[in-house]
Amino acid sequence: MSRYRLSPTPGQGVGLEEHCGHARYVWNLAVEQRSWWTRYRGKPPTHLERCRQLTDARAGFDWLKAGSQTIQQQALRDFDQAVRNFFGGSHRRPTFRKRGQSEGFQVVGKNARVEKLNRRWSRCWVPKTGWVKFRVSRKVPDVRSYRVTRDRAGRWHVAFAAVPMPVDPPGTGEVVGVDRGVAVSAALSTGELRTCPGPLPTETERLHRWQRRLARATRGSNRRGRIQGRIARLKAREADRRKDWVETISTDLARRFDVIRVEDLRVKNMTRSARGTVEKPGKQVRQKAGLNRAILANGWGLFVRRLEQKAPGRVERIPAALTSQRCSTCGQVASGNRESQAVFRCVACGHTANADVNAARNIAAGRAVTARGGTGSPEPVNREPQHRAPPHLTGV
Ligand SMILES: [Zn+2]
Numbered sequence: 001m002s003r004y005r006l007s008p009t010p011g012q013g014v015g016l017e018e019h020c021g022h023a024r025y026v027w028n029l030a031v032e033q034r035s036w037w038t039r040y041r042g043k044p045p046t047h048l049e050r051c052r053q054l055t056d057a058r059a060g061f062d063w064l065k066a067g068s069q070t071i072q073q074q075a076l077r078d079f080d081q082a083v084r085n086f087f088g089g090s091h092r093r094p095t096f097r098k099r100g101q102s103e104g105f106q107v108v109g110k111n112a113r114v115e116k117l118n119r120r121w122s123r124c125w126v127p128k129t130g131w132v133k134f135r136v137s138r139k140v141p142d143v144r145s146y147r148v149t150r151d152r153a154g155r156w157h158v159a160f161a162a163v164p165m166p167v168d169p170p171g172t173g174e175v176v177g178v179d180r181g182v183a184v185s186a187a188l189s190t191g192e193l194r195t196c197p198g199p200l201p202t203e204t205e206r207l208h209r210w211q212r213r214l215a216r217a218t219r220g221s222n223r224r225g226r227i228q229g230r231i232a233r234l235k236a237r238e239a240d241r242r243k244d245w246v247e248t249i250s251t252d253l254a255r256r257f258d259v260i261r262v263e264d265l266r267v268k269n270m271t272r273s274a275r276g277t278v279e280k281p282g283k284q285v286r287q288k289a290g291l292n293r294a295i296l297a298n299g300w301g302l303f304v305r306r307l308e309q310k311a312p313g314r315v316e317r318i319p320a321a322l323t324s325q326r327c328s329t330c331g332q333v334a335s336g337n338r339e340s341q342a343v344f345r346c347v348a349c350g351h352t353a354n355a356d357v358n359a360a361r362n363i364a365a366g367r368a369v370t371a372r373g374g375t376g377s378p379e380p381v382n383r384e385p386q387h388r389a390p391p392h393l394t395g396v
Contacts (some may be wrong), residue, residue, distance in 0.1 A: 002141060004134045006148065006156035013156070015129035020140035020150060022067040023075040023105035024097045030079040031096050047080045068127040074106045104149035114143050124158055134158050137292075152232035167310045168252035176257040177364025179323070179356050180300050183327065186249065187356030189364035196245045196299060197236050207234055242299055253313070261363050262304055264317040316362050327351055328361035 008016055034044055045053070054072060058065045064072070081092040095101070113125040122140055123131040123264035126148060140160065147159045177189035199207065210231050217224035253260050308315045326333045327346035339345040344358040353361075 002138070003157045003159045004137060004140070005123075006132055006134045006158050008129075008156055012126075012132055013130050013166070016126065016148060016150070016156060018067060018134075019071050019126070019129070019148070020103040021099075022064060022072050024103060025064070026075040027079055028096050029057075030076060030270075033095055034083070034094075047076065050076050050080075069350075070109070070111055070127055071105050071107070074108055093282060101152060104147050106145060106147050108145040108358045112143055112145050115142060116140075116148075118333060132158075151236050153229060153236045154232075155236070155299055164306065166312050167251060169254075169258045169311065169314060172258060174257050175259040175261065175364050176253060177261045177318075177362070178253070179263060179360035179363055185245075185299065186303075187354065187360045188253075189357070189360040191357050193354065193356070197241050199234075201233060203238070207231065210234075226340040228328075239251050243302070246299055246303045246306055250303060250310055253307065254311035259314055259316065259318045260307055260311055261318050262307070263323065263363055263365055264319045267349065278379045299382060316366065318366055323359040323362040326358075326362050327363070328353070328358050342387045 011194075016172055032048075036159075048381070051073060054076060058069065058072070079094060086093050107124070108125060111125060111127050112120055115131070116122045116136075121133055122136050124132045124143075124146060126132055132148075143160055147161070149157050149159060151157070173190075179187045186194045188194070210227050214224065214227045214231065217227055273343060288363055304315070304317075322333060324344075325335055325337050327337060327349060329348040329351040330346060332346055332348035334347050336347045337344060338355060339352075340355075342355055343352065344355040345352045351358075
């Protein structure tokens, strides 16, 4: 996705918000309907049936009819795709969308038109609203569809679903393993530790202060709205920083290595929950680790997706249960090998390394170890991530 800041006129802003409202309404109806259907109630309605229902709803509600049919239909198509992603195991179950939270709608087909105005400005077409200007910060990709979004800070963006250009492999035959750590964001088998920028200490402090003030502010007051806006802007900045980091490191790896091996997250999640948490100290520590993990879990999905786009056919997902307990030098697997969260020390050969780097080396070697000690891919695949992002954090 390449994203550009949209500059709608105040009048257009109202129109865009209406589109958001319609898309949200249609989406939420689909979610509600789907959750009502259990296996005892037969098959849930198909996408086609839902489209027919939408036609009926438009006939019954003037406000819905006043909106754009293509945008409403596209919301159903998005939902359909979201359900397929969920059953494919790559995404969470589609949930209700709330007003004011990551709102948006999709423009596709012959409606999706972009025109260049001058060196700095272009404009995109939105049904019923017309041409909306956006600032060109970098080259606009070839467009077949785009998504107009409003973030919690109230900023409008247009995002083009452009697949990043593949990066040429170096041709050295070099393989790298990447482990998603808890303390560091990504550990490479080369020994490099790459950390995704989190909030600065001053930002965390400010965030906590505002959250305390928010708790005291009267519901519906102007003051409350102002504080919410500030919190949203701070989080949006943080999320942007994480996205930038993912783009940088994925390009870097695609350029430096021929084969990139990553752990299969779904499997890792499963083993993690079975094993319980490794870190036992006080409450605050675990809270922080959980938060950290949630951020990383969000970022990891995007990271792997970007890698596969930039290095097509060169990314391998390794079902990597027990990579953190296996010695990358002698192959000994023992729970005692883990001296601490950060340090790996093999009980057999005495090999000592950063725990995440040791895991990354196992991943680089493509060693898939199951709990029974054999190799191969463990059976049950966990479809829903164990860690949900805390409500006050936007996804990457
Ligand atoms: Zn060893």
